[in-house]
Amino acid sequence: MGMNVGSSSGDSEPEVMMDINTTPLIDVMLVLLIMLIITIPIQLHAINLDLPTGTPPPQTVQPQIVKIDIDEKNQIFFNAEPVATMQDVDYRLSEIAKLDFASQPELHLRPNKDARYDVVAGVMASVQRYGLTKFGIVGAEQFIE
Template sequence: MKLRKFGRASDPDVMMDINTTPLIDVMLVLLVMLIITIPIQLHAVNLEMPVGTPPTNNEPQKLQIDIDEKNTVYWQGLPVSQGELEAKMVEVSRLTPQPVITVRPNKECSYAVFADVLATSKRKGLDKLAVLGAEQFVQ
């Protein structure tokens, strides 16, 4: 910035313009930094596709255990003893996919029998177990 001294007419006037060269330099540096830091956008979508044969939609078998008011346990509609029930559960636990077992107790059956069926299924490794008719116990 040049200043004019008072009293001399031959000295140049004060320069009132802004020097824009440093501003442009800073803007260019910021622009280059922005371009470098933005990740490169790819137009491709990377997917990991499964290899091999597609899985078959084999629905698991559905088995039903009923307990009547006389504490008789039924496997698929046929009465079974405790030993037969355990043998059938061992046989079913080896299947792939494991079948879905539904237990349908009667409201009048003993809780001990129902709990024994659930405990036996847990011991034999049956994971897919459902209790049907639980709404009859709600008061």
């Protein structure tokens, strides 16, 4: 709150105060802010899911696994069988992609830690290009030092 004590000129006539008293404006804004905070519903960051209860039945058919290995000489192997070129890798992956999703095998890529990145990335790009989603990189423990 401000108060005008007197004029500096010594006249008996008071000076006109040109400042706006903002205290009531601030009070009203604070009351509106508190009302807004109170009326906003509490946001819960949770999603309600109806999950099944009990134990799932045992899997009757074990998934087929295709192991793709890349050695330190950048040689690619499909189930321990050497593959000569990237075109052969693309051909084998295209054959897997032709199968329906339920019968597609899991692809396990295991690169050697000394293998070149472009060879590993090329295999991964081919897997992605054919839309194969049952894919994983295994053997990551060799990269931990």
